[in-house]
Amino acid sequence: MSGTSPEGPVLEVVLVKAGRTKIRYPARLLRDDGTRLAVRAPWAGAGVRDFGFVRFEPGDVFTEYYWRDRWYAVKEVRDGAGALKGWYCDVTRPAVRGGGEVVVEDLDLDLWCGVDRADVRRLDEDEFAASGLAERDPEAAAAATAALDELERLARGDGFAGLLE
Template sequence: MDVRTARARPGARVLLRATKYDGTAHWLQPFRVLSDDGNLLVTAYRARTPIYTSRGEFRSPYDSIVYFWRDRWYNVFRLSRPGCRTALWYCNVTTPPTFDGCQIGYIDLDLDVKVYPGGCIELLDEDEFEAHRVAYGYPEHVVANARRAAEEVARLAREHRFPFSCG
């Protein structure tokens, strides 16, 4: 199956498999597909379902709606406590994702952006990004795309544009 054209069926179960730039495992998380238009893959995650990370098992207290654009260097997790409104959006700066029909894959590039409904925007993990940029030898186009992605997420949030317009 061609990872550039594979589409997910609504209701299907898929697995997120994120790595670091050197290929080491970083994150495994199950999702249920809500929709897939060929560019934007929208998934859901239920609170307290196990997530396997490089630091061990984690169980998020949040239900999540997650937006993966195949042509963007970030994804957006809209997080809410079960039965409540959006608590925050957590945005991972990554390579554009691939999808093979069963798994979503991307390289985590360390930078994250946290957006709160009240308008507060936080850029996170700049120190980790700089350390890994050197340690893993991020090419200049990767560095430029990562920084541009963090700026784009912040701009969309400031302008209350999708996906920061829903909550």
């Protein structure tokens, strides 16, 4: 689904995991400087997803940042009233944009950073270990682990403001 409107073009965000499309959803392109692109989309999941430390639910809005030269994506999450919930970060291969799509390959590792940055959580390290990426593609596994470490440093440091401006 691609198109344009006065607000900007609509792209499809395609999240691939283990060679299969995990989710696909429309998002409004906010900007693309050739290296980093930003899109905005409503929560694309079915119903509520309660992680225990944050709930994603209908009405939430995600401003998502993807890079063509970094192994992660950062998603700023706000509720329907605009209040910031925090940042959900996916470790991915660098994004590819083409044909009205932004395609990213999810590498299982994630990071959550709450609004006050006191709640920083590394997620799904067990899934990453079980994925076998380290055996199949050691260089990609090393890049993924380094990306998660970088995201945690940013979250525990000055946050993502400088990265997302």
